[in-house]
Amino acid sequence: MTRRPSTAQTLVADSLAGFVAAHEDLVAFGLEGKFVRRRRLTPGKVAVISGGGAGHEPLHCGFIGAGMLDAACTGHVFTSPTPDQILAAMDETDTGAGCLLVVKNYDGDVMNFEMAAEMAAGRHHVETVIVEDDAATGPSVRSRGRRGVAGTVVVEKILGAAAEQGTDLAGLKALGDGLSGxxxxxxxxxxxxxxxxxxxxxxxxxxxxxxxxxxxxxxxxxxxxxxxxxxxxxxxxxxxxxxxxxxxxxxxxxxxxxxxxxxxxxxxxxxxxxxxxxxxxxxxxxxxxxxxxxxxxxxxxxxxxxxxxxxxxxxxxxxxxxxxxxxxx
Amino acid sequence: MTRRPSTAQTLVADSLAGFVAAHEDLVAFGLEGKFVRRRRLTPGKVAVISGGGAGHEPLHCGFIGAGMLDAACTGHVFTSPTPDQILAAMDETDTGAGCLLVVKNYDGDVMNFEMAAEMAAGRHHVETVIVEDDAATGPSVRSRGRRGVAGTVVVEKILGAAAEQGTDLAGLKALGDGLSGxxxxxxxxxxxxxxxxxxxxxxxxxxxxxxxxxxxxxxxxxxxxxxxxxxxxxxxxxxxxxxxxxxxxxxxxxxxxxxxxxxxxxxxxxxxxxxxxxxxxxxxxxxxxxxxxxxxxxxxxxxxxxxxxxxxxxxxxxxxxxxxxxxxx
Structure with missing residues (x-):
């Protein structure tokens, strides 16, 4: 039963609800619906967390599950998630081995994930891998350097698989940075x-x-x-x-x-x-x-x-x- | 190395080539490229074969593989495959238990699959299930009765699974016809x-x-x-x-x-x-x-x-x- 009409304003929330309902075997909403997470976490594994604006689906939520992401934070359309969302995802999915953040290179995303990592200091070990694969390196109002685009799938898949196999936080960071070139x-x-x-x-x-x-x-x-x-x-x-x-x-x-x-x-x-x-x-x-x-x-x-x-x-x-x-x- | 420019005329052939190259572990071209088939057949299982015009992808080739279709025949854009293509698919994938044809209810498709079934007489045991799920039952130049649309996925999945579990041709035909209502x-x-x-x-x-x-x-x-x-x-x-x-x-x-x-x-x-x-x-x-x-x-x-x-x-x-x-x- 919908209580209010679905509009551009509620598009992201409605879409996320529809996504989670279709994949209940794999995913669940995290605290207060701030993010989507794996239904079952693997204790002792590094939590691989990503996120970004809505409008890029199936990125990132479609890549949550065994062998890939542990959680994904979704902002409004083409808008970064907030540091509060990202921190909540870290709090709920870090089972002791720390958090690896996978971030597309857009100013808003980089800033908010950085802020979340700072807020997590003392609570979580955090490393960040920036995806910057767009060969169209022209100036952009949204990013410094190369933008992160579809190559994000490669980074999330490879780091997710490595985390699943027990690679530690430093190892994942090195692996991710090594892919960039x-x-x-x-x-x-x-x-x-x-x-x-x-x-x-x-x-x-x-x-x-x-x-x-x-x-x-x-x-x-x-x-x-x-x-x-x-x-x-x-x-x-x-x-x-x-x-x-x-x-x-x-x-x-x-x-x-x-x-x-x-x-x-x-x-x-x-x-x-x-x-x-x-x-x-x-x-x-x-x-x-x-x-x-x-x-x-x-x-x-x-x-x-x-x-x-x-x-x-x-x-x-x-x-x-x-x-x-x-x-x- | 492309030998001739890719145009609307070559779209279907190029697209099929790209599909098969991306899924070489699952599928292969059949005789003279007339259809796409499972790479490995299961002897003694009914061959479940479908097809239709191009332009509906991933239907039908995207559903070839264990638990679903054995082969799919693709025509030009929005145009039925020829009886010759369908017969070739039957010849190559019937391992003795007969062929079940899954056909969307469009005049051209129904006619060509029927003709192929007639041509197969004496060579293959054949049954046909017509998919007719479109609730928009208005008159159409392309079909008598209800058209076959996205419900085709349901029919192909359920009949494919039943064939995989050993259901015989008569059983598959009854199962498919029973779904229609x-x-x-x-x-x-x-x-x-x-x-x-x-x-x-x-x-x-x-x-x-x-x-x-x-x-x-x-x-x-x-x-x-x-x-x-x-x-x-x-x-x-x-x-x-x-x-x-x-x-x-x-x-x-x-x-x-x-x-x-x-x-x-x-x-x-x-x-x-x-x-x-x-x-x-x-x-x-x-x-x-x-x-x-x-x-x-x-x-x-x-x-x-x-x-x-x-x-x-x-x-x-x-x-x-x-x-x-x-x-x-």
Missing amino acids: RLRSMGVALRGVSLPDTARDTFALGPDEMEIGVGIHGEPGLYRTRRAGAEEIVRLLCEPVLAQLPHLAEAHPLLIVNGFGGTPPIELNRAHALARAVLGERGLVPARALVGTFVTSLDMAGLSLTLALLTPAEFALWCAPVRTAALVW | RLRSMGVALRGVSLPDTARDTFALGPDEMEIGVGIHGEPGLYRTRRAGAEEIVRLLCEPVLAQLPHLAEAHPLLIVNGFGGTPPIELNRAHALARAVLGERGLVPARALVGTFVTSLDMAGLSLTLALLTPAEFALWCAPVRTAALVW
């Missing part, structure tokens, strides 16, 4: 973000236009250009990613084709096939690929490509069992 | 389907309009009305579904909230919470819920609600293990 993403928007309940777009693209180098908050990208065919789009995404990654002959390349919310599976699968062809021209064959909708920007049409050059140990952690709402293997 | 869906479009590579919509909806009772082929729905808030939309979907279902106090209600391709998880989760509230008013509590993007209409914005009133045996089959690209538990 070998992880890059690039996104394209084919239609801007419609704000909930208004159908108003944050930026307007004509049917013949596309925006390359977009982030995940409805902000404009690096440049706007004439809409190209699927192959050229994929090439425009692959090139900056490849240019910014080191040449590692022995790496296990992991490819992620991520939909931004308004792009259907048929297009994501096609982009995957085309990306493999472009990478193949460089002699690069993905050891694994993940194709789907993992890090959204509300209903933005478009997609991003992520490439991670993993060490054998990282690759084994990527392949390790995981049981969450959005990733299961 | 207790399975209904209703969909809404908030933005029409954009045809690939043209960004032209099949039907144009203003930002203040919505179309209730849409199918999954870009055809118009039952009626167009002023766009309502999320709660009213969900109510408009629930009511015809509930009106067409019998009152079964002992049933296990299964709820599916399905995105049509252009609607992001945050909205689907909200719709799930709101649907539970509407069902709760009737004393109906879902025993399970599935929320996500399962049966699309290219990139159409909107969603459908499906309600299935399952017997205890059917519910156990729904809950049985499944390992496919789009459903895993």
Whole structure:
């Protein structure tokens, strides 16, 4: 029985309630609904906690479960969770081995997670890993340096698996920081973000236009250009990613084709096939690929490509069992 | 290395190639790429085969794997696969126990699967289950009677699980036919389907309009009305579904909230919470819920609600293990 109409104001709370109700076997609300957590914690394991603005689902709550996150804090749409939410998640999920915070590189997120870590001093051992994978490194009002985008899935999966296997806080911090230089993403928007309940777009693209180098908050990208065919789009995404990654002959390349919310599976699968062809021209064959909708920007049409050059140990952690709402293997 | 540009003409082939490459552990192309099949078949098990037009992904290929389908045949966008494709799938996956065909109720699909079954006479034992769950029973150029939409997932999951447990062809046919009266869906479009590579919509909806009772082929729905808030939309979907279902106090209600391709998880989760509230008013509590993007209409914005009133045996089959690209538990 709903007691008040569902509006843009209540979208996040309603959506979280719907998420938790659909996945009661895996997750539960934490204290006062401030965060979502695993239903069952593993004592003695480092608590891996993430969070960020709403509008990026299934990130982060969809990645709570065995082998990945212990808790996730969700703010309003495109708005950081508060330090109070983050601290509450630490209080409830730290079973003695400390907390690892996984934070996308946006000023608001970095500030609030930092503040929460300071407030936790004396109560929790805390380390923070900043995800900064966006190869579109143009200036942004929302972040210093590279933004954290779909590569967050790689960091959360690998650190979550390592925590599950008993890696300690210092080990997780080193593992996360080590990934940073070998992880890059690039996104394209084919239609801007419609704000909930208004159908108003944050930026307007004509049917013949596309925006390359977009982030995940409805902000404009690096440049706007004439809409190209699927192959050229994929090439425009692959090139900056490849240019910014080191040449590692022995790496296990992991490819992620991520939909931004308004792009259907048929297009994501096609982009995957085309990306493999472009990478193949460089002699690069993905050891694994993940194709789907993992890090959204509300209903933005478009997609991003992520490439991670993993060490054998990282690759084994990527392949390790995981049981969450959005990733299961 | 792509040899020719990816266009609307090659979309389906490229997308299937991308799908198979992403899920090589589960699936493989069948003879001459005419269909997609499980990598490993189970001798002596009835082969459960489905298919239909492209543009509905992850249906049907995303449901190939242990506990669900053995093969799926994909036609061009919104176009039935040919009898030749379907017969090839039967030839390759029938290991002696016969073939069960799961067909959505559209004239083209029904005709081509029927023709394939006739061509198979003397080679395969074949039974066919027609899915007809769309509560928007208005006249349609594409089907006689109720169309088959997102309820297809329920039929494929339950029959796939039963086949895996050794149910024979006659048993599967009876199980599938029995579901028909207790399975209904209703969909809404908030933005029409954009045809690939043209960004032209099949039907144009203003930002203040919505179309209730849409199918999954870009055809118009039952009626167009002023766009309502999320709660009213969900109510408009629930009511015809509930009106067409019998009152079964002992049933296990299964709820599916399905995105049509252009609607992001945050909205689907909200719709799930709101649907539970509407069902709760009737004393109906879902025993399970599935929320996500399962049966699309290219990139159409909107969603459908499906309600299935399952017997205890059917519910156990729904809950049985499944390992496919789009459903895993």
